Amino acid sequence: MAFIKIENLLKKFGNMVAVNHIYLEVQKGEMLTLLGPSGCGKTTTLRCIAGLEKPDDGDILIDGQPMFSQGFVPPSQREIGMVFQNYAVWPHLRVFDNVAYGLKIQKFPRHVIKEKVMEALESVGLTGLGRRYPGQLSGGQQQRVALARALVRNPKVLLLDEPLSNLDAKLRERMRFEIKSLVRRMNMTSVYVTHDQAEAMVISDRIAVMEAGNIVQVGVPEEIYKKPANRFVADFIGTTNFIPGEIVEVPKGKELVYIQTEFGQKMLCRVFDSAAAFPNQKVYVSIRPEDVEVFAKPPDGRDNLFKGIIQHRAYLGNFLNFFVNVDSTMIRVQVAYDVRQEEGEELFLFLDPEKCIALT
């Protein structure tokens, strides 16, 4: 049984539906990320789990116990730890007292509190700063205080709302790994909210992609990247090319279908949901730039081979990006940095059918 179970969760603000009847499960010890663009309802979902918002409908269970629907368990009784986007570190309390706050409420003996706080501060790398006030800490350090405060009581669930969004890029990278290893080590069940897909890829065991109040796909990072459920997910995660077209033929018993592209040539590509694949269906073929192979001369016996002209060449350090014009459709291609072709030259693109995905 899932550790956190959300069923049919609905939350409205006035007439605006912020979270639209979603279902979600988080396993024990798992880190699940809610990923999506700003305003899609991630924070609202998280706050419903925390009990900071009262849902309009649905059920929320944590560790088998109903939090909502049958009654309403207030946030203070849910045994959760939460890291807020703006840290919410109390400015009038010293670092030590910030972290000790929840323990004091639980009336732990003083020496136990001290021990636990010290341990928590150590685990986030703040040893020796307990007597400081938050105003005397850098943004990154405040962030660590918030993390220590959330973890110190060993909560059932850890909730993190864009905890890294206020840090600079370098620190952000480092904290991703720190948070991940810390949470792993404590075998903490956690829900992580971010709009940064790269961050989500690194940190999550599983990702739930949200769009306009709905969860559109849940899966491990690789699955989300390689098998996006729809055009929105493919577009939001990483970069991809979309080639508009129409299914013309669905060979029996195969996962590959024929598609008439808008630029005139036919191509083969995969469909994951074969039930939805039938002739005349309008689709977009998605293929990632790194999945396109380039050739100076056309190799023999391959499908999905297209001729194009390099319109633009962008040097990105460790590799090159070509923007290739194939009969007026622009296809972005990632190639090794030592590929010699220049702008205006002709080349052949091989779009591996196994990696072309037809999406609706």
Add this chain to the structure above:
Amino acid sequence: MSRGNLIISAILWFVVALFVIYPLSFLVIESFKIAGTDYYGIQNYIDFFKDPYYLKTFVNTLFLAVLVLITTTLLGLPLAYILARYRLRGKVLFTALILLPIVLPAYAGAFALIVFFGKMGTMNLLLMDWGLISKPINFVFGLHGLVFIQSLHLLPFIVLSLSAGFTNIDPSLEEAAEVEGAGGFKRFLTVTLPLTSPNYLAGAVIVFLWPFTDWLTPLIFGQVDFLPSISYINIAYHFTDMHRKYMGIVSVVVSSVICVGIFLASKTWVERKKYTALSKGTTLEGRIIDPGLLTRVSSYAYMFFIAVLVLLIPIVLGLSAFSRRWVLQPFPSYWTLDNFRLIFLETPALLKNSFLFSGVALLFGVAFGLPAAYLITRTKVPGKDTLDFVITLMLAFPGIAVGVSYLLAFWEGIPLATHWIIMPLSLFIRRLPYFLRMAHASYLQLDVSLEEASEVSGASKFRTFFNISLPLLLKGVFVGLVMFFIMAFQEISTAIFLYRGGWETLPIGIYLNWHRGMEFGIAGAMAFLMIVIIFILLLIVARIGGGILGAAWGSSGGRY
């Protein structure tokens, strides 16, 4: 909906119903009573509006309000612009000086002005000594003096609201006007000023309503024919003359209706305007520029001029406080501490009462204001907006309305008026919105997530309030407390109706000493004493507000 919130809401509503709605409705009902009978009708109102005299006072008051508004606007506009837009040395000091009249009682200023500018005042005597004039000039007695002193008292409201407006305008809006070719004054007229109008209106309303509230200053200047003054005289001195009493009550109601009406109209207008015009995010610094030499010199001259006028008040009162028999002399020559001996030794009750009543009013204010602010900003209890509305409305009600209605409502039935508690109670109700607004504003600035973090950590709402919210609100709350105390301390227009022998406060003592025609020195000394006390309180605010505690809340991450 949590039960605790509902209980808080019920208690607050009870207080509002008993001490605001009940007495004020009593006042309104009484105004419809037909004198000498048990019947009710609109006879009193017909009498009031048919009587040329009352109609005249009505028109006079309106006229005074317009004049005061125009004067404050003309004086305040350049000042606000200087303070908001020019980088000048010593601006902070000047700002503090210029804003001083907010906390000085208006009547204290009136006394000072008469001593200095009166017929036999310092100015006339000096001018005659120097042979510049042969007969004294009437500088202040009459409408012009009244307009002048009320304008001086109200100037800070206009300056504060206008300079907030000038500071908060999105710089790009003005830059766009410049790009379009509207430079300098043209830009000011076509873009800056219109965009500031909601701010201006917020201040202008306070100014405009003041002449409907202040009964004492006109009396000091020998003017009776204004609504609040005539109400006061009718009710306080002609209680047995039924006709005059009811005319007094009707004029209180009429003033209240006008005040509330104007207040609501402007509030609606401001809220609508703000939405469309000032919705943009703003920069803190606005556009502060280094003025050229000419601008710099004239700015200083102007600020200096206003500062001198303001400083005249405490200086003149100080001179008269430490002297006796200051008549027919430009400056006092007989120096003494006699006035203070009188105040401290012979009538110490005045001081004691002032502190006691204001202090108790303050306790009421906190006990009511904190839960009210919490309820209004942090909960969704039904009716909280109405509560907020009713409380805010008290900003508009003339003090005289509170005084008279308490006198009427708490005499029989609920005979609170026979106990001294009526004094702090009425002060508390009269200043109800002040503390609430301050607590409210601090609450709005307190990030909700700080409280949520506490709840998530396992703290109850109650515990969260005491451990997290209150310490963080403390600064704002404290400033609110002191401001409330200051306003209660100088309050007279409500208290004058309710005091009985032995309950006199310092302001009432000032009034009585002046009224009985005793030597001015004592009234002057009392007023001076008030100013000193208020000034000390202000220093405390400034110290706490910007000092020690500042580091903990300052974003700069200061040290202790």
